[in-house]
Amino acid sequence: EVQLVQSGAEVKKPGESLKISCKGSGYSFTSYWIGWVRQMPGKGLEWMGIIYPGDSDTRYSPSFQGQVTISADKSISTAYLQWSSLKASDTAMYYCARHPLGPWGQGTLVTVSS
Amino acid sequence: NFMLTQPHSVSESPGKTVTISCTGSSGSIASNYVQWYQQRPGSAPTTVIYEDNQRPSGVPDRFSGSIDSSSNSASLTISGLKTEDEADYYCQSYDSSNRGVFGGGTKLTVL
Numbered sequence: 001e002v003q004l005v006q007s008g009a010e011v012k013k014p015g016e017s018l019k020i021s022c023k024g025s026g027y028s029f030t031s032y033w034i035g036w037v038r039q040m041p042g043k044g045l046e047w048m049g050i051i052y053p054g055d056s057d058t059r060y061s062p063s064f065q066g067q068v069t070i071s072a073d074k075s076i077s078t079a080y081l082q083w084s085s086l087k088a089s090d091t092a093m094y095y096c097a098r099h100p101l102g103p104w105g106q107g108t109l110v111t112v113s114s
Numbered sequence: 115n116f117m118l119t120q121p122h123s124v125s126e127s128p129g130k131t132v133t134i135s136c137t138g139s140s141g142s143i144a145s146n147y148v149q150w151y152q153q154r155p156g157s158a159p160t161t162v163i164y165e166d167n168q169r170p171s172g173v174p175d176r177f178s179g180s181i182d183s184s185s186n187s188a189s190l191t192i193s194g195l196k197t198e199d200e201a202d203y204y205c206q207s208y209d210s211s212n213r214g215v216f217g218g219g220t221k222l223t224v225l
Contacts, residue, residue, distance in 0.1 A: 035214065037159075045151070045159065045204050047214035061213050095158055100149050101170045102161035 022096030029077035116209035118217035136205030
Protein backbone atom coordinates (compact mmCIF):
# COMPACT_ATOMS: atom_id res chain seq x y z
CA GLU A 1 0.00 0.00 0.00
CA VAL A 2 1.30 3.41 -0.99
CA GLN A 3 1.17 5.83 1.91
CA LEU A 4 2.62 9.01 3.34
CA VAL A 5 2.78 9.28 7.11
CA GLN A 6 3.42 12.68 8.68
CA SER A 7 4.86 13.52 12.07
CA GLY A 8 2.59 14.49 14.94
CA ALA A 9 1.06 17.77 16.00
CA GLU A 10 3.37 20.49 17.32
CA VAL A 11 2.86 23.39 19.72
CA LYS A 12 5.60 26.01 19.55
CA LYS A 13 6.32 29.56 20.65
CA PRO A 14 7.03 32.43 18.26
CA GLY A 15 10.69 32.53 17.26
CA GLU A 16 11.25 28.81 17.76
CA SER A 17 12.40 26.49 14.99
CA LEU A 18 10.56 23.43 13.73
CA LYS A 19 11.03 20.56 11.27
CA ILE A 20 8.11 18.29 10.37
CA SER A 21 8.39 15.10 8.36
CA CYS A 22 6.58 13.03 5.76
CA LYS A 23 7.63 9.39 5.33
CA GLY A 24 6.75 7.55 2.15
CA SER A 25 6.32 3.80 1.79
CA GLY A 26 5.05 1.29 -0.74
CA TYR A 27 6.56 2.96 -3.80
CA SER A 28 9.84 4.25 -5.22
CA PHE A 29 10.31 7.40 -3.14
CA THR A 30 12.90 8.84 -5.51
CA SER A 31 10.62 8.65 -8.56
CA TYR A 32 7.82 11.04 -7.58
CA TRP A 33 7.63 14.67 -6.52
CA ILE A 34 6.51 15.42 -2.95
CA GLY A 35 4.56 18.64 -2.45
CA TRP A 36 3.80 20.59 0.73
CA VAL A 37 0.48 22.39 1.20
CA ARG A 38 -0.71 24.78 3.91
CA GLN A 39 -4.29 25.09 5.10
CA MET A 40 -4.98 27.83 7.60
CA PRO A 41 -8.02 27.42 9.87
CA GLY A 42 -11.22 27.61 7.84
CA LYS A 43 -9.37 28.47 4.63
CA GLY A 44 -8.42 26.87 1.33
CA LEU A 45 -5.34 25.01 0.19
CA GLU A 46 -2.10 26.91 -0.50
CA TRP A 47 0.80 25.49 -2.50
CA MET A 48 4.06 25.93 -0.61
CA GLY A 49 6.58 24.06 -2.71
CA ILE A 50 7.66 20.74 -4.11
CA ILE A 51 10.75 18.53 -4.08
CA TYR A 52 11.95 15.65 -6.25
CA PRO A 53 13.76 13.33 -3.84
CA GLY A 54 15.70 11.69 -6.66
CA ASP A 55 17.88 14.75 -7.17
CA SER A 56 16.54 17.20 -4.53
CA ASP A 57 15.28 19.63 -7.19
CA THR A 58 13.11 22.00 -5.12
CA ARG A 59 10.68 24.72 -6.23
CA TYR A 60 8.97 27.19 -3.91
CA SER A 61 5.83 29.26 -4.30
CA PRO A 62 6.79 32.97 -4.20
CA SER A 63 4.71 33.40 -1.02
CA PHE A 64 6.83 30.84 0.84
CA GLN A 65 10.28 31.36 -0.71
CA GLY A 66 12.66 32.32 2.10
CA GLN A 67 10.06 31.52 4.77
CA VAL A 68 10.46 27.74 4.87
CA THR A 69 12.92 25.09 3.71
CA ILE A 70 11.89 21.89 1.97
CA SER A 71 14.30 18.96 1.95
CA ALA A 72 14.37 15.20 1.60
CA ASP A 73 16.48 12.27 2.79
CA LYS A 74 16.05 9.55 0.18
CA SER A 75 17.94 7.03 2.32
CA ILE A 76 14.96 6.95 4.70
CA SER A 77 12.23 7.94 2.20
CA THR A 78 11.36 11.07 4.15
CA ALA A 79 10.63 14.64 3.12
CA TYR A 80 10.81 17.60 5.48
CA LEU A 81 9.38 21.07 5.93
CA GLN A 82 11.19 23.37 8.30
CA TRP A 83 11.03 26.85 9.79
CA SER A 84 13.91 28.69 11.44
CA SER A 85 11.75 31.22 13.28
CA LEU A 86 8.03 30.53 13.62
CA LYS A 87 5.35 33.23 13.72
CA ALA A 88 1.82 33.06 15.06
CA SER A 89 0.64 33.33 11.44
CA ASP A 90 2.29 29.94 10.72
CA THR A 91 -0.49 28.27 12.73
CA ALA A 92 -2.08 25.88 10.23
CA MET A 93 -2.47 22.31 9.06
CA TYR A 94 0.34 21.20 6.77
CA TYR A 95 -0.05 18.36 4.28
CA CYS A 96 2.44 16.51 2.15
CA ALA A 97 1.35 14.70 -0.99
CA ARG A 98 2.90 12.54 -3.66
CA HIS A 99 2.45 14.69 -6.72
CA PRO A 100 0.41 14.64 -8.83
CA LEU A 101 -1.56 11.45 -8.21
CA GLY A 102 -1.47 11.15 -4.43
CA PRO A 103 -1.82 9.87 -1.83
CA TRP A 104 -1.73 12.66 0.73
CA GLY A 105 -0.40 12.50 4.25
CA GLN A 106 -2.79 12.78 7.16
CA GLY A 107 -1.62 16.30 7.97
CA THR A 108 0.44 17.88 10.74
CA LEU A 109 -1.19 20.59 12.85
CA VAL A 110 1.26 23.31 13.84
CA THR A 111 0.18 25.75 16.54
CA VAL A 112 2.35 28.77 17.28
CA SER A 113 1.35 30.68 20.39
CA SER A 114 3.04 32.54 23.18
CA ASN B 115 0.16 36.36 -10.99
CA PHE B 116 -1.54 33.32 -12.44
CA MET B 117 -4.85 32.53 -10.73
CA LEU B 118 -7.47 29.80 -10.93
CA THR B 119 -11.08 30.81 -10.33
CA GLN B 120 -13.74 28.38 -9.13
CA PRO B 121 -17.38 28.94 -8.18
CA HIS B 122 -17.75 29.32 -4.42
CA SER B 123 -20.46 26.69 -4.19
CA VAL B 124 -22.63 24.34 -6.22
CA SER B 125 -25.49 22.09 -5.24
CA GLU B 126 -27.31 19.21 -6.88
CA SER B 127 -29.53 16.29 -5.99
CA PRO B 128 -28.44 12.69 -5.47
CA GLY B 129 -28.23 10.73 -8.71
CA LYS B 130 -27.75 13.84 -10.84
CA THR B 131 -24.63 15.15 -12.58
CA VAL B 132 -22.68 18.24 -11.51
CA THR B 133 -19.82 20.07 -13.19
CA ILE B 134 -17.35 22.32 -11.36
CA SER B 135 -15.36 24.80 -13.43
CA CYS B 136 -11.84 26.16 -12.94
CA THR B 137 -10.85 29.12 -15.12
CA GLY B 138 -7.29 30.26 -15.69
CA SER B 139 -6.51 33.98 -15.45
CA SER B 140 -3.97 34.10 -18.25
CA GLY B 141 -2.13 31.99 -20.75
CA SER B 142 -3.53 28.67 -21.86
CA ILE B 143 -4.82 26.29 -19.22
CA ALA B 144 -4.13 23.53 -21.71
CA SER B 145 -0.38 24.25 -21.45
CA ASN B 146 -0.09 22.66 -18.01
CA TYR B 147 -1.77 19.71 -16.35
CA VAL B 148 -4.70 20.25 -14.01
CA GLN B 149 -5.41 18.21 -10.91
CA TRP B 150 -8.58 18.04 -8.81
CA TYR B 151 -8.71 17.30 -5.09
CA GLN B 152 -11.59 16.37 -2.81
CA GLN B 153 -11.59 17.37 0.84
CA ARG B 154 -14.33 16.14 3.11
CA PRO B 155 -14.88 18.04 6.39
CA GLY B 156 -12.21 17.26 8.95
CA SER B 157 -10.19 15.10 6.56
CA ALA B 158 -7.05 15.41 4.48
CA PRO B 159 -7.51 16.09 0.77
CA THR B 160 -7.47 13.22 -1.72
CA THR B 161 -6.68 13.31 -5.42
CA VAL B 162 -9.66 12.50 -7.65
CA ILE B 163 -8.22 13.61 -11.03
CA TYR B 164 -4.61 14.17 -12.09
CA GLU B 165 -3.06 15.23 -15.39
CA ASP B 166 -6.34 16.68 -16.68
CA ASN B 167 -8.36 13.46 -16.88
CA GLN B 168 -6.60 10.57 -15.14
CA ARG B 169 -8.16 8.84 -12.15
CA PRO B 170 -5.98 7.45 -9.37
CA SER B 171 -6.59 3.85 -8.46
CA GLY B 172 -9.72 3.54 -6.37
CA VAL B 173 -11.48 6.67 -7.63
CA PRO B 174 -14.80 5.68 -9.24
CA ASP B 175 -15.39 6.43 -12.90
CA ARG B 176 -18.24 8.74 -11.86
CA PHE B 177 -15.45 11.34 -11.59
CA SER B 178 -14.06 12.75 -14.83
CA GLY B 179 -11.93 15.72 -15.84
CA SER B 180 -11.70 17.75 -19.02
CA ILE B 181 -10.12 20.84 -20.54
CA ASP B 182 -11.88 23.44 -22.69
CA SER B 183 -9.28 25.62 -24.39
CA SER B 184 -11.92 27.96 -25.84
CA SER B 185 -12.91 29.11 -22.34
CA ASN B 186 -9.48 28.52 -20.80
CA SER B 187 -11.15 26.29 -18.27
CA ALA B 188 -10.87 22.88 -16.71
CA SER B 189 -13.89 21.00 -15.44
CA LEU B 190 -14.58 18.27 -12.95
CA THR B 191 -17.76 16.31 -13.64
CA ILE B 192 -19.32 14.00 -11.07
CA SER B 193 -22.15 11.81 -12.30
CA GLY B 194 -24.58 9.71 -10.27
CA LEU B 195 -24.09 11.99 -7.29
CA LYS B 196 -23.99 10.38 -3.86
CA THR B 197 -24.28 12.07 -0.49
CA GLU B 198 -20.69 10.97 0.21
CA ASP B 199 -19.53 13.26 -2.63
CA GLU B 200 -20.43 16.29 -0.50
CA ALA B 201 -17.08 17.99 0.03
CA ASP B 202 -14.85 20.87 -0.99
CA TYR B 203 -13.19 20.47 -4.38
CA TYR B 204 -10.00 22.26 -5.42
CA CYS B 205 -8.40 22.52 -8.83
CA GLN B 206 -4.64 22.94 -9.12
CA SER B 207 -2.28 23.77 -11.97
CA TYR B 208 1.01 25.61 -12.51
CA ASP B 209 2.15 29.12 -13.35
CA SER B 210 4.63 29.99 -16.10
CA SER B 211 7.52 29.10 -13.76
CA ASN B 212 6.06 25.65 -13.05
CA ARG B 213 5.04 26.60 -9.51
CA GLY B 214 1.80 25.13 -8.24
CA VAL B 215 -1.35 27.21 -7.90
CA PHE B 216 -4.68 26.21 -6.31
CA GLY B 217 -8.12 27.49 -7.08
CA GLY B 218 -10.10 28.89 -4.18
CA GLY B 219 -12.21 25.77 -3.78
CA THR B 220 -15.84 24.89 -4.45
CA LYS B 221 -18.22 23.58 -1.80
CA LEU B 222 -20.41 20.84 -3.26
CA THR B 223 -23.70 20.24 -1.48
CA VAL B 224 -25.67 17.12 -2.35
CA LEU B 225 -29.23 17.61 -1.23
